[in-house]
Amino acid sequence: MFEAKISRRRMLATLLPAGVSTIWAAEEEARPHAPGVSLHQEALCFDLDELEPYLDARTLKLHYAEHHAEHLRGLHTALDEVDLKVGNVVSLMPCLRELKKPAQVKKSILQLSLAQRPMPTGVQQLLPEDVQRRIRLHGGAHVNHTAFWRFLRPRGKGAYGPLNSSAKAISDAFGTFQTFKEAFTAAALNHFGPGWAWLVYRPDGRLVVTTTRGEDNPLMKDYVDWQDEGRPLLALDLWEHAYYLKYKQDRRAYIDAWWQVVNWDFVEKAHQIVSRHA
Numbered sequence: 344m345f346e347a348k349i350s351r352r353r354m355l356a357t358l359l360p361a362g363v364s365t366i367w368a369a370e371e372e373a374r375p376h377a378p379g380v381s382l383h384q385e386a387l388c389f390d391l392d393e394l395e396p397y398l399d400a401r402t403l404k405l406h407y408a409e410h411h412a413e414h415l416r417g418l419h420t421a422l423d424e425v426d427l428k429v430g431n432v433v434s435l436m437p438c439l440r441e442l443k444k445p446a447q448v449k450k451s452i453l454q455l456s457l458a459q460r461p462m463p464t465g466v467q468q469l470l471p472e473d474v475q476r477r478i479r480l481h482g483g484a485h486v487n488h489t490a491f492w493r494f495l496r497p498r499g500k501g502a503y504g505p506l507n508s509s510a511k512a513i514s515d516a517f518g519t520f521q522t523f524k525e526a527f528t529a530a531a532l533n534h535f536g537p538g539w540a541w542l543v544y545r546p547d548g549r550l551v552v553t554t555t556r557g558e559d560n561p562l563m564k565d566y567v568d569w570q571d572e573g574r575p576l577l578a579l580d581l582w583e584h585a586y587y588l589k590y591k592q593d594r595r596a597y598i599d600a601w602w603q604v605v606n607w608d609f610v611e612k613a614h615q616i617v618s619r620h621a
């Protein structure tokens with residue numbers, strides 16, 4: 344049923360209409376991992392079989408092309424229902440409960456006869472609860488999965504451990520890299536049910552390890568404890584769909600394998616960006 348070797352470009356060809364993959368490739372080359380998360384799925388920066396034997400191609404294909412893609416479709420549907428235009432999905436995360444319907448311009452007969460006058464805007468209303476809930480779920484999932492892919496890279500194709508400013512920040516916060524790994528692993532193992540494990544850059548500059556439920560993330564200040572709020576420097580998917588095919592219920596084996604394919608260069612890049620804008 345599944346091909347043993349599936350390249351990311353071939354996957355894009357299956358996901359996108361003819362002709363679009365070329366544009367994506369051009370964007371990918373020009374702006375790899377641009378800040379923010381747009382309303383499309385980024386191309387993966389590795390072939391699906393390149394994370395073997397740690398993360399298997401079959402799981403990655405399902406995860407990327409079905410689970411993540413389905414959440415993105417759900418997000419598009421929810422935004423379209425309320426005609427909400429979004430450039431950077433990350434910008435929605437801190438204000439989910441305050442999201443408002445776009446203002447409607449109301450034209451009256453008088454206004455139409457006084458075309459020179461500026462048009463007043465209507466009163467903005469909060470989004471319907473159901474739409475807000477779906478933006479939280481699908482928007483959170485799209486941001487989380489985009490982060491998850493960005494923080495992965497094939498073993499041997501980059502640093503094997505934190506670098507420079509992120510290494511110093513980790514040792515300042517946790518003492519040693521090994522202590523940090525143990526804290527992160529313990530948090531991920533002890534998290535009950537589906538969710539995510541994170542290394543977070545707090546607004547005060549401290550690094551913390553935390554987990555979130557469902558598709559929530561540390562950017563959602565309305566839904567996470569204040570001490571866990573911040574910007575992700577590392578993301579681990581704890582949903583069973585991320586590992587069940589290969590590891591069954593053995594979450595520890597999955598976590599141990601995931602450490603082998605962490606993209607420490609991107610952790611460093613993320614740390615430089617968030618600390619610069621703190």
Ligand SMILES: [Fe+2]
Nearest residue numbers: 410580582585
């Ligand atoms: Fe997932």
